Amino acid sequence: MKKKFIVISIISLMLFSIFATPIYAKEKTLGELKAEAEANRKAYNEAKAEKALKAEEREKAINDMAAVKKEIERINNELKDIASQVEKLQEEIERKDAQMKDIMSYVQVTNGEANYLEYIFGATDFTDFIYRVSVAEQLGDYNEKLIEEYGNDIKKLEAKKNELNKKDEELNKKKDELSLLQAKLSSEIVDLNKTMVDKESEYKATIDMINSMNRCKLSETMSQCMNRLSRSVANSSSVGSVKGIQIASANGTYMPIAHGYVTSDFGWRSYDNSYHKGIDFSYCSGCTGPIYPVALGQVVLIQPWGTYKVNGKNCGSYIVYVLHRINNHPYVTSYWHMASVSVSQWQNVTPNTVLGQVGGDNDACAGARHLHLNLFDGNTWSGATSYTANQGRINPRTIMPQIPSKGVRFIR
Numbered sequence: 001m002k003k004k005f006i007v008i009s010i011i012s013l014m015l016f017s018i019f020a021t022p023i024y025a026k027e028k029t030l031g032e033l034k035a036e037a038e039a040n041r042k043a044y045n046e047a048k049a050e051k052a053l054k055a056e057e058r059e060k061a062i063n064d065m066a067a068v069k070k071e072i073e074r075i076n077n078e079l080k081d082i083a084s085q086v087e088k089l090q091e092e093i094e095r096k097d098a099q100m101k102d103i104m105s106y107v108q109v110t111n112g113e114a115n116y117l118e119y120i121f122g123a124t125d126f127t128d129f130i131y132r133v134s135v136a137e138q139l140g141d142y143n144e145k146l147i148e149e150y151g152n153d154i155k156k157l158e159a160k161k162n163e164l165n166k167k168d169e170e171l172n173k174k175k176d177e178l179s180l181l182q183a184k185l186s187s188e189i190v191d192l193n194k195t196m197v198d199k200e201s202e203y204k205a206t207i208d209m210i211n212s213m214n215r216c217k218l219s220e221t222m223s224q225c226m227n228r229l230s231r232s233v234a235n236s237s238s239v240g241s242v243k244g245i246q247i248a249s250a251n252g253t254y255m256p257i258a259h260g261y262v263t264s265d266f267g268w269r270s271y272d273n274s275y276h277k278g279i280d281f282s283y284c285s286g287c288t289g290p291i292y293p294v295a296l297g298q299v300v301l302i303q304p305w306g307t308y309k310v311n312g313k314n315c316g317s318y319i320v321y322v323l324h325r326i327n328n329h330p331y332v333t334s335y336w337h338m339a340s341v342s343v344s345q346w347q348n349v350t351p352n353t354v355l356g357q358v359g360g361d362n363d364a365c366a367g368a369r370h371l372h373l374n375l376f377d378g379n380t381w382s383g384a385t386s387y388t389a390n391q392g393r394i395n396p397r398t399i400m401p402q403i404p405s406k407g408v409r410f411i412r
Contacts, residue, residue: 028221029218029219029220029221029224030210030216030217030218030219030220030221031218031219033206033210034210034218036202036206037203037206037207037210040199040200040202040203040206041199041203043195043199044195044196044199044200044203047192047195047196047199048192048196050192051189051192051193051196054185054188054189054192055185055189057185058181058182058185058186058189061178061181061182061185062182064178065175065178065179065182068171068174068175068178069175071171072168072171072172072175075164075167075168075171076168078164079161079164079165079168082157082160082161082164083161085153085157086154086157086158086161089153089154089157090154093151093154201285201286204285252295252296252326253294253295253326253351253399253400253402254292254294254295254351254412255281255292255294255400255402255403255410255412256281256291256292256293256294256333256335256371256373257281257282257283257289257290257291257292257358257371257412258283258289258290258292258411258412259283259409259410259411259412260281260282260283260284260289260409260410261281261282261404261406261407261408261409261410262279262280262281262403262404262405262406262407262408263280263281263282263370263406264276264279264280264370264406265279265405265406266278266279266395266396266397267395277374277393278336278372278373278374278375278393278396279372279373279395279396279397279403280370280371280372280373281370281371281373282358282368282369282370282371283358285368286368286369287358287369288339288357288358288359288369289357289358290354290355290356290357290358291320291335291338291354291355291356291357291358291371292351292352292353292354292355292412293322293324293333293349293350293351293353293355294322294324294333294351294373294396294399294400295324295326295333295351295399296324296325296348296349296350296351297322297323297324297325297333297348297349298322298323298346298347298348298349299320299321299322299343299344299345299346299347299349299355300321300322300323300332300345300346301320301321301345302318302319302320302321302341302343302344302345303316303318303319303320303321304318305317305318307319308365309364310364310365311364313364314362314363314364315363315364315365316336316337316363316365316372317336317337317338317339317359317360317362317363317366318338318339318340318341318356318359319334319335319336319338320334320335320338320341320343320355320356321333321334321335322334322335322349322355323378324378325378326399327399329378329379330377330378330379331375331376331377331378331399332375332376332378333373333374333375333376333396334373334374334376335355335356335371335372335373335374336365336371336372336373336374337358337359337360337363337365337366337369337370337371337372338355338356338357338358338359338371339356339357339358339359339360339361340356340357340359341355341356342354342355342356342357343355343356358370358371373396374393374396375393375394375395375396375398375399376392376393376394377392377394
């Protein structure tokens with residue numbers, strides 16, 4: 001029983017480790033990034049070409065639809081004309097039928113042989129006799145023939161009407177098919193537009209990353225490149241630069257992301273008329289990446305997703321607070337807009353410990369992916385309630401003079 005319990009416990013621990021351990025994408029080399037950029041550009045061009053074909057196909061469907069509608073209109077007009085002709089022929093048949101009945105009534109052919117003979121023998125002479133016989137017979141035959149011809153005409157028109165109705169039915173079916181095709185093509189074009197936007201965005205983000213690695217080798221990742229370039233700086237505790245890329249470390253402090261640039265500085269911001277009490281860092285537009293402590297320290301608090309809210313929406317995402325001692329002075333740093341957390345409370349950390357990943361999407365206070373870094377003087381707070389309320393924030397440059405100005409690229 002004890003053995004069984006131990007086995008179950010081990011399996012449970014393994015399962016917990018599998019599902020609880022965060023999985024992060026492997027850092028890509030410059031060569032891989034270039035290949036990815038090329039693939040995104042190719043996918044964009046393919047989507048663009050496919051969109052052009054779909055648009056052409058949709059235009060043809062629209063033109064076909066117009067032609068079908070025009071043909072349906074012509075058929076409907078012809079059907080109206082046929083109906084009018086049938087009505088007139090019916091009226092003519094009824095008129096001729098009435099005429100024939102009048103003649104027969106007058107001649108009295110249908111009332112018996114005596115009356116018929118009386119009419120014929122009432123002739124004044126033989127010529128008149130022949131005439132009377134002919135009139136009676138010819139008038140009847142003529143009207144019967146006319147009625148028969150009218151009847152045949154009606155049959156022909158009815159046949160034509162049936163033919164046109166069938167064609168009208170086929171055309172309406174084709175119109176419905178074309179309508180569905182147009183809707184399908186329009187939907188596909190919308191999807192292709194989205195693909196183009198996504199691939200263009202990915203392409204720009206990748207190119208942004210590639211441009212920041214202009215001193216790197218194709219086989220190097222940004223971290224490998226950063227380490228190599230950092231070693232090339234004579235004084236690793238000072239701020240150095242290699243070909244315009246700032247390599248940032250000073251006073252035992254390091255940048256909170258591996259590479260990138262400052263997107264928003266500490267102080268007054270005119271674009272949103274606010275005082276920004278922190279510094280924002282970004283790998284590149286729309287990019288995520290690891291977040292590191294700025295110095296040796298201890299994780300003193302981890303705030304769950306959605307601790308802070310603005311209008312009922314998440315503000316700050318995951319937030320991690322780290323206590324440091326720099327130049328024998330206590331400081332606390334907080335890291336906002338984290339998509340995930342890879343450390344635990346009271347864990348000791350180094351500048352190489354991954355705290356989590358950059359987030360910011362689905363965050364009412366971010367607008368875009370970036371890291372917001374706060375700094376607090378450790379002597380001004382006592383316990384979690386002070387520094388989590390963000391009171392007493394100071395400029396991170398107080399302990400990190402190596403932070404470059406806004407827009408300048410750096411390597412950690």
